[in-house]
Amino acid sequence: MTHRQILKLPHIELTGDDSETNILHVDMDAFFASVELKDRPELRGTPVIVGHSGGRGVVTSATYEARKFGIHAAMSMSEALRKCPGATVIEPSHEKYEEVSNRLQDIYYSMTPLVEPLSVDEAFLDVSGSRKLLGTPTEIGHKLREKVFQxxxxxxxxxxxxxxxxxxxxxxxxxxxxxxxxxxxEVIAFLHPLPVGALWGVGGKTEEVLARLGLFKVSDIANLPLNTLRRALGDGLAEHLHELSWGRDERSVEPYEPEKSIGNEETFSKDLDQAADILREVLRLSEKVATRLRAAELMGRTIVLKVRFANFSTITRSKTITDPIDGTKDIYAITKTLFENLKLDRVRVRLVGVRVEKLEEAETASRQLLLGESEKGWREIDKASDKASARFGDDAVKPARLID
DNA sequence: TCTGGGGTCCTAGGACCC
DNA sequence: TCTGGGGTCCTAGGACCC
Incomplete structure (x- = not known):
C-alpha cells in the first residue's frame, strides 16, 4: 500500500506476460475468528463466534465448527446464539486485525508489487510480472497459502x-x-450455472427484481436481450451485469486508490431521545473523524450527518463548503447545525454517524487557504491534541464536554 | 428474526450558468 | 415575454460490498 512496501521489491519485472490467467484473489477463511484463535488455542475445535455480544450486533466471523450449526457472518447475534448456544463469543479486537492485515500485505508484496487490498482480509494480486522469479500463478498461489498459514x-x-x-x-x-x-x-462453463446473486452488484433487492422476471442463473442474464434488462434495472446496472455475465471485466488491479471519504458512526446500546445526549455523540464522532483526517493528511469539503431512528429508518443531511476543513471545531459546527435543522423533538435515535467527503490532500488544500489568526490557533490546538493522543492514547485529550 | 461499521457507486431532482 | 438545451454542482436516498 505504501511506497516503502512497493520499493522493497525492485527486482520484480513488470513486463507483462502472454498468459491471460494472472489475477489472484486471496481471501482469508473466517479471518476474525482465526486471528482470535491464535491467541486462544484452547478454543480450537470448538464453536467460536466473533461479534458484538451486547444485545445488538451481528456476527463478524465464525469458525468452521460454528458453521456446522449453520452460523454465517452477517447474521444477527441473537440468531447465531439461538442456533449455537454453546459457542464461545469473543468481542472483536480491531487493532489486532489491522496488525495482522498489515503483515498479510507484506506477504502479498513479496509476491508482486501489484496488490490491491479490498478489505482487512482480502486482496487482488496481479502476478504477470512475477513468473520468471516465482513460477506460474498456480505455484505462486500455493506459496502464498503456505506462507500465510506458516x-x-x-x-x-x-x-x-x-x-x-x-x-x-x-x-x-x-x-x-x-x-x-x-x-x-473455462470461464463461461464456470460462470453460467451460478445464481444471479454471484454477480457483483446483485444484492437482495436486485435479486428480487430478477426473480420476478424469471431470471435465476447467470446464464439467464447472459441470454436475455440487453434492452429487456435495461428496462428492468436501468441502463447502468443492466450493462454492467450483462458484461459480467459473459465474463467480461476490464478492471485492472489498482495498487493505489486514494480514499474518497472518512467517517465513523455508532449504534447506541439504548436509543437516545435527548438532544444534548445525541449532540455529545455527534461531537465525539466529529472529533474521531477529524483526528483520522489529520492523521491521513487529508481535508474535506462535504460534511455528512447520518441519523437512524428507532424504527431503523435512516436519513442523511449534508453540507458542502468552499474551503476544505480538518478541524474538530469546524466539523462539529457543521454537524451540529445539520442536526439542529432536523428539529427533532424527543424522537428516539438509534445511531448517529459523521462522514467527510470530497477529500483533498491537506498540503495542497491548505496552501490555497489564507488562514486567519483564530483558525491558526485552532489548528495548533488540534495538532497538540493529536500528539497527546498518539503518546497517551485516544482518551488523553478530549473536548471538555466529553470528559465525564 | 430484528438488523454493526467501514466504505463505494449510482440515480434523480433542483439550482445555476451559458 | 417566453423559451430551448447542456453542463456542473449539490443534496438525499438507496443498493451494494466486505
Missing part, C-alpha cells in the same frame, strides 16, 4: 483467473482452505 496460522483460499471478477468467484468456490484456477476457456 506465519499467521490462518488458512486462506486463492482464486486464479483472467479477470478480477472471476478470480473472486473462484476463491469463493475454493473455500475453505483451497485454490482454484479458472482458465479463459
Amino acid at each position: 506465519e499467521e496460522n490462518i488458512t486462506c483460499s486463492v482464486g486464479i483467473a483472467p479477470t478480477k471478477f472471476i478470480a473472486k468467484l473462484a476463491s469463493t468456490r475454493a473455500k475453505p482452505d483451497g485454490l482454484l484456477v479458472v482458465s479463459p476457456e
Whole structure:
C-alpha cells in the first residue's frame, strides 16, 4: 500500500506476460475468528463466534465448527446464539486485525508489487510480472497459502483467473482452505450455472427484481436481450451485469486508490431521545473523524450527518463548503447545525454517524487557504491534541464536554 | 428474526450558468 | 415575454460490498 512496501521489491519485472490467467484473489477463511484463535488455542475445535455480544450486533466471523450449526457472518447475534448456544463469543479486537492485515500485505508484496487490498482480509494480486522469479500463478498461489498459514496460522483460499471478477468467484468456490484456477476457456462453463446473486452488484433487492422476471442463473442474464434488462434495472446496472455475465471485466488491479471519504458512526446500546445526549455523540464522532483526517493528511469539503431512528429508518443531511476543513471545531459546527435543522423533538435515535467527503490532500488544500489568526490557533490546538493522543492514547485529550 | 461499521457507486431532482 | 438545451454542482436516498 505504501511506497516503502512497493520499493522493497525492485527486482520484480513488470513486463507483462502472454498468459491471460494472472489475477489472484486471496481471501482469508473466517479471518476474525482465526486471528482470535491464535491467541486462544484452547478454543480450537470448538464453536467460536466473533461479534458484538451486547444485545445488538451481528456476527463478524465464525469458525468452521460454528458453521456446522449453520452460523454465517452477517447474521444477527441473537440468531447465531439461538442456533449455537454453546459457542464461545469473543468481542472483536480491531487493532489486532489491522496488525495482522498489515503483515498479510507484506506477504502479498513479496509476491508482486501489484496488490490491491479490498478489505482487512482480502486482496487482488496481479502476478504477470512475477513468473520468471516465482513460477506460474498456480505455484505462486500455493506459496502464498503456505506462507500465510506458516506465519499467521490462518488458512486462506486463492482464486486464479483472467479477470478480477472471476478470480473472486473462484476463491469463493475454493473455500475453505483451497485454490482454484479458472482458465479463459473455462470461464463461461464456470460462470453460467451460478445464481444471479454471484454477480457483483446483485444484492437482495436486485435479486428480487430478477426473480420476478424469471431470471435465476447467470446464464439467464447472459441470454436475455440487453434492452429487456435495461428496462428492468436501468441502463447502468443492466450493462454492467450483462458484461459480467459473459465474463467480461476490464478492471485492472489498482495498487493505489486514494480514499474518497472518512467517517465513523455508532449504534447506541439504548436509543437516545435527548438532544444534548445525541449532540455529545455527534461531537465525539466529529472529533474521531477529524483526528483520522489529520492523521491521513487529508481535508474535506462535504460534511455528512447520518441519523437512524428507532424504527431503523435512516436519513442523511449534508453540507458542502468552499474551503476544505480538518478541524474538530469546524466539523462539529457543521454537524451540529445539520442536526439542529432536523428539529427533532424527543424522537428516539438509534445511531448517529459523521462522514467527510470530497477529500483533498491537506498540503495542497491548505496552501490555497489564507488562514486567519483564530483558525491558526485552532489548528495548533488540534495538532497538540493529536500528539497527546498518539503518546497517551485516544482518551488523553478530549473536548471538555466529553470528559465525564 | 430484528438488523454493526467501514466504505463505494449510482440515480434523480433542483439550482445555476451559458 | 417566453423559451430551448447542456453542463456542473449539490443534496438525499438507496443498493451494494466486505
